Amino acid sequence: MFRFFVTCARGMEGALRRELADMRIAGAKGDRGGVWFEGPLDMGMRVCLHSRVAVRVLVRLGTFDAADQQSLYAGTRAIPWRDWLTATSSFAVDANIRDTPALTHSGYVALKVKDAVVDALRNAFGARPDVDPKSPDVSIVLHLAKGQAGIFLDLAGESLHQRGYRVAMVDAPLKETLAAAVLLLGGAHADAPFIDPMAGSGTLAIEHVLAARGIAPGLRRRFGFERWPSLPPETRAAWKRLRAEADQAFHEAEHRPLPPVVCADIDAAALAAARKNAAAAGVDDAITFERADVAALEHRWPVATLATNPPYGERLQPADLDALYTAMGRAFERLSGWRVIILCGNPALERAIRRKPTVFHRLWNGPLEVRLLRYDMK
Ligand SMILES: C[S@@+](CC[C@H](N)C(=O)[O-])C[C@H]1O[C@@H](n2cnc3c(N)ncnc32)[C@H](O)[C@@H]1O
Missing domain, CATH: 3.40.50.150 (Vaccinia Virus protein VP39)
Structure with missing residues (x-):
């Protein structure tokens, strides 16, 4: 079981909760800017594929006290990174921080998290993975508020508003x-x-x-987790099934008159x-x-x-x-x-x-x- 935090733009939390209920995801709890729920990894994948209002689907790997640099490093390093990364996969870290007086610079904080991940993997594999901020295999997200850190992986890797169909632009398009x-x-x-x-x-x-x-809004795009190096085979199989179902629904609906x-x-x-x-x-x-x-x-x-x-x-x-x-x-x-x-x-x-x-x-x-x-x- 994993704990997911699905983010959305402010004001859309009610719409997101309604969507999750339609996906038969029970017990979603609201928060400003997003919603929490628990379930297996493929439940988060389902949200990536089917949610029309979610922006990011984050899966939580750990939470710990991180009032300063040392505790942030130690807490990050203690996460079992070898379950998620190999020495040949690339990653990037994005840090959102607030109300933590000793850690105020998000670029510096992201660097500390990166150091801890690299050290943990070098220790495990004898080699370090690459950092690729532009196109990482695995996107790591840190939320740090009031000295409490949450470390997440971003399932989609990119914002879910990018459905993949906006090939032509005008002024002021709606997300x-x-x-x-x-x-x-x-x-x-x-x-x-x-x-x-x-x-x-x-x-x-x-x-x-x-x-x-x-029609599933995520049908025309690829998701970050499809590049994750160490997804369990049963999760890969569950994802294949989810895609196949969404593809079939698209073909059935494709010419349905409206x-x-x-x-x-x-x-x-x-x-x-x-x-x-x-x-x-x-x-x-x-x-x-x-x-x-x-x-x-x-x-x-x-x-x-x-x-x-x-x-x-x-x-x-x-x-x-x-x-x-x-x-x-x-x-x-x-x-x-x-x-x-x-x-x-x-x-x-x-x-x-x-x-x-x-x-x-x-x-x-x-x-x-x-x-x-x-x-x-x-
Ligand atoms: C804010 S944009 C709409 C953006 C759109 N929702 C999207 O996602 O791309 C407003 C549109 O109103 C159109 N518009 C302005 N005056 C109009 C008028 N009198 N009749 C019809 N369309 C008009 C503009 O050409 C512009 O495309």
Whole structure:
């Protein structure tokens, strides 16, 4: 049994707990910025493959007091590293530290952890592994807070928001994990038409199709643990099974018809990017791409989900932004029966909509606090 800490962006803990419950992972406990649970190693792999909102899946190797350099070195060295690394595998260390007066420099602290790992392995094998910060076989993470150290391995090795389908970029794309949380927390219908009228690179629509078809978000990427040198054979076999099941689910769902999904934007370059990304995600067959102004949005279905992430105003003049928000407010008035979900970074938009949201969540888009609002249009 291992103890896992699954991290997510602030505000998404509730969505993450809901996902873990759907994966039948019981007893997940919340914490700020993540969730803890216990289980075998392949349970963490399942989260890497299937979670739409998790950012990292960390497996804990040890905890110990580490108020100073000596205790940090001794505690790290005591971990049975030969279970996880060989003399020919490479590794890297990432350190997050706070409230430990004797250890304040994360680069230096990471170096101390690295020294302890190298010494432990040299002692075990008579040779030392390489440190490769860019592309390590094994990613080690230290969390040090108030003199308490936790040493983890990062199962995915890279942030899980990198699903592998973003082949074309636009300005200010949403992180895939945030788009998934918007749909989950906003309660997008899986079985009704869907439109993002300001779709940019198409992240919300792509995540919507992946979720509606039950396609594992991690299907198109490789994970760090696939390079770990010493995974037990039964864990490798369990991982093969998990992938095979997810592959089969994808092939079964691949051409399953869905209600209409529309990606619209006023900008032709954004639409071209959205098309490429949807093709890379294997879901372009389900999406229609339209060049249109949100002001001209029509009530084309009696029931539907509209989910969007409009410009917050970094690049527009204030007068243009006011005009855009007023046009959006007017267009949304026509959408009776629809669920309108907005990731809103500017209170002026809420004023222009002139309604009370039925659902409201505070989320963070990088460092920026944003509001997830859902309006059930009558
Ligand atoms: C913040 S970006 C959306 C990013 C998107 N969620 C993604 O993940 O890439 C806002 C988008 O709104 C589009 N937009 C701005 N004014 C518009 C209008 N009047 N009608 C339709 N789209 C508009 C922009 O072209 C831009 O692509």
